Amino acid sequence: MITLNTLTDSEKPAITAQTAAAKEVNLPPLHMSSSPHVRSAITVPMIMLFAIIAMVPSLAASVVFFGVNALILTAACVGAAVGTEWIINKALKKEQSIGDLSAVVTGILVAFNLPPSLPVWMAVIGSVFAIGVAKMVFGGLGANFINPALAGRAFLMANYPAEMTNFPATVFGSINALPDGISSATPLEAIKTAFSQGSFQVSEFANALPQLFFGNVGGTIGETSALALLIGGIFLIAGRIIDFRIPLTYIGTVFFLFWIANGTGTYFTLESIITPVFHVLAGGLMLGAFFMATDMATSPITPKGRIIFGIGCGVLTFLIRKYGGYPEGVSYSILLMNLVVPLIDRCTRPTIYGEVRGRG
Amino acid sequence: MEFYLPKKFTFRGGVHPSHEKSQTEQLETERFPAPSKVVIPLAQSIGAPANALVKKGDRVRIGQLIGEASGNVSAAVHSSVAGTIISVQPFGHPSGKQITAVEIENDGSEEKIDFEPLKKSWREAAPGELVQKIATCGIVGMGGASFPTHVKLSPPSSKPIDTLIINGAECEPFLTTDHRLMIERTEELLTGVLILKKILHAKNVYIGIEDNKPDAITEINKWLVNSNFSDISLAVLKSKYPQGGEKQLITAITGRKVPSGGLPMDVGCVVQNAHTASVIRDAVIKGFPLFQRVITVTGPAVKSPKNLLVRIGTSVRTILEACDTDFSSAKKIIMGGPMMGLALSGLEIPVIKSTSGLLAYDKITSAEKKYPCINCGFCVSACPVGLVPSRIAKYVSKNLIEEAAGWHLMDCVECGSCAYNCPAKNNLVHYMKLGKYTVHAARAASTK
Numbered sequence: 001m002i003t004l005n006t007l008t009d010s011e012k013p014a015i016t017a018q019t020a021a022a023k024e025v026n027l028p029p030l031h032m033s034s035s036p037h038v039r040s041a042i043t044v045p046m047i048m049l050f051a052i053i054a055m056v057p058s059l060a061a062s063v064v065f066f067g068v069n070a071l072i073l074t075a076a077c078v079g080a081a082v083g084t085e086w087i088i089n090k091a092l093k094k095e096q097s098i099g100d101l102s103a104v105v106t107g108i109l110v111a112f113n114l115p116p117s118l119p120v121w122m123a124v125i126g127s128v129f130a131i132g133v134a135k136m137v138f139g140g141l142g143a144n145f146i147n148p149a150l151a152g153r154a155f156l157m158a159n160y161p162a163e164m165t166n167f168p169a170t171v172f173g174s175i176n177a178l179p180d181g182i183s184s185a186t187p188l189e190a191i192k193t194a195f196s197q198g199s200f201q202v203s204e205f206a207n208a209l210p211q212l213f214f215g216n217v218g219g220t221i222g223e224t225s226a227l228a229l230l231i232g233g234i235f236l237i238a239g240r241i242i243d244f245r246i247p248l249t250y251i252g253t254v255f256f257l258f259w260i261a262n263g264t265g266t267y268f269t270l271e272s273i274i275t276p277v278f279h280v281l282a283g284g285l286m287l288g289a290f291f292m293a294t295d296m297a298t299s300p301i302t303p304k305g306r307i308i309f310g311i312g313c314g315v316l317t318f319l320i321r322k323y324g325g326y327p328e329g330v331s332y333s334i335l336l337m338n339l340v341v342p343l344i345d346r347c348t349r350p351t352i353y354g355e356v357r358g359r360g
Numbered sequence: 361m362e363f364y365l366p367k368k369f370t371f372r373g374g375v376h377p378s379h380e381k382s383q384t385e386q387l388e389t390e391r392f393p394a395p396s397k398v399v400i401p402l403a404q405s406i407g408a409p410a411n412a413l414v415k416k417g418d419r420v421r422i423g424q425l426i427g428e429a430s431g432n433v434s435a436a437v438h439s440s441v442a443g444t445i446i447s448v449q450p451f452g453h454p455s456g457k458q459i460t461a462v463e464i465e466n467d468g469s470e471e472k473i474d475f476e477p478l479k480k481s482w483r484e485a486a487p488g489e490l491v492q493k494i495a496t497c498g499i500v501g502m503g504g505a506s507f508p509t510h511v512k513l514s515p516p517s518s519k520p521i522d523t524l525i526i527n528g529a530e531c532e533p534f535l536t537t538d539h540r541l542m543i544e545r546t547e548e549l550l551t552g553v554l555i556l557k558k559i560l561h562a563k564n565v566y567i568g569i570e571d572n573k574p575d576a577i578t579e580i581n582k583w584l585v586n587s588n589f590s591d592i593s594l595a596v597l598k599s600k601y602p603q604g605g606e607k608q609l610i611t612a613i614t615g616r617k618v619p620s621g622g623l624p625m626d627v628g629c630v631v632q633n634a635h636t637a638s639v640i641r642d643a644v645i646k647g648f649p650l651f652q653r654v655i656t657v658t659g660p661a662v663k664s665p666k667n668l669l670v671r672i673g674t675s676v677r678t679i680l681e682a683c684d685t686d687f688s689s690a691k692k693i694i695m696g697g698p699m700m701g702l703a704l705s706g707l708e709i710p711v712i713k714s715t716s717g718l719l720a721y722d723k724i725t726s727a728e729k730k731y732p733c734i735n736c737g738f739c740v741s742a743c744p745v746g747l748v749p750s751r752i753a754k755y756v757s758k759n760l761i762e763e764a765a766g767w768h769l770m771d772c773v774e775c776g777s778c779a780y781n782c783p784a785k786n787n788l789v790h791y792m793k794l795g796k797y798t799v800h801a802a803r804a805a806s807t808k
Contacts, residue, residue, distance in 0.1 A: 032703045035700050037698040037725055038698040039728065042781075044783050142731075301737045301740055302737075303737075303740070349767060354607070354617045354620040355746075
């Protein structure tokens, strides 16, 4: 035990040898920097790796339902995306950035937005556009203002609309998970047609829900299994990589609006929730909500902004699916909302500690 | 009287860096021998530097006043050794600047001045007398901010204080200074708390301790049962950085929020560091000026980590050598904790009143590969103030200071949580400091 009041003679320290004879030590140059001097372990490539791991269940589901072709297309897209980034960095004499793994994520997401029957060369073009035009032109990772994978998909939709909307049956023979009497390319098209022709029968669509949930349904590579997407999405939220706000508000808004417009005329019956559940499970909503709307560079940074962004995506998706020319609206909804992210961020600056709102 | 609050207090935001306290938390504080020479800076507190009262060739004794406070916000400076003044000139300072300091050669006599304790019991003294004693002894906040304590203890009468909070959170990794003081000098520390309570007329008194220091909590609890100290309550805090931040501590314990741009006294609170409480007791009861303090010396390059009672003005080199620091592998030396401490440019820099620790790192953790900001928002969720650090940093880096200020740059407490959490490893605090410096410089220029 020390005390501060005992500077007595007995304790009088001799001027210590160690300081008097302080030998010159060879000190390497000391590194100077601002605090903090410790950093968390997580890095950008780790975030990307988490995203890749989260997409593995969906990739596996697509191979189960569409065969090895899904894997070939995904590999081609990843290769094209990484290769494009590598070449552009090389050509512009910039520091190589493929190590951050973001091009791998983009490549997988491009493939996830393609029908499994698409020719490989088209998939490659989509990937090259995604990285080359939507990402690298604007300065690479973090500087792009729209989701590169969705830009690649939109580019392919504009150029090869027939191939991009030709959805083959799953290996189990199911096209749209609906009874034989109704034939449409996708479940969303089926429900849209049913509504527009006035032939909507809630029971027919109710029967399709399990198929939609597990993924035995025609569609793009990544969107087929809602279950697999949910596993990946929950993994990302639990791992605190993505914020739950965007997927929750996005899916919640779509559910809510289709519940209002459920086509049965009732609101508090089991039938009334068939349409909204169908819309949540079918098409690219799960894929978009968990993996594309949450793209960090192209979504708001503020907590409130993320809620607005999710609701905006949901409203647009509802409007396109319900009233638009396309049966599916997820990708265009997200692309449109990407454009207003800077505005959302500016309008949703968080209230800071001790701030009195309305002052000044 | 309730002396233990079972609820664990906390705040919004924050991060969980590895505690790294196990190397020193069980080590009893050792007295470090007075060095052969000390360099005592005249600027050791926020505010104006002290005016030198000595010149080359003068002889001084331990505890002798060598620099008197100049102006309202300033603190007196005392000699920490007995010996002869070698020079009064600018020396390297922890802040990185060259600041006037008094260089004293220790003659080894350890001759002290006649310490002047308060003439009467502190219980009978008027608050003004106590504050005067604290000012005479040159006491400043020992937690790092080094605000002159007598100023903090003299709030205007328009700001009544009802709550005194003693900060024993010690949320910085590695540091165990306050932890050891709470165990080894519990009675002295708690007496200091009562003196503070008397000065402020505070109704509520809390000692906040993070729950990663169970032995300190037990020790303090043991003393609080004693009727002398029954006015003090213990607040066990969740271990989360920056729990020891002044505003975070106030909010965690009282639920009050210090207004943006305001001071704790605006919500009736005063926060004092635990070490400050102990030196206040020494000043009032023993008459000791602040010429020594406890620091933690640790870090991966330090082979014999220690808690040391050192004289103010002892060089970093002397202390690190005594702790068997591997200088050949040392790449970074930090004064203070790893989250808010200052990286030192060399070893000939003195320990000052606000030095809570010395760390020697064998690797450069903050210079690992950087990535572009991906807008992930990890900095937003970490910020205890609720700022959007990445956005402010981008504005400052483009010299858009007004925009940065519009996003509350000036409310940043520089705790480092944002940069700690950043997966792109961007040096956000650097930009915060640069931005604040720019604003202050512009204000100073416009008032001239």
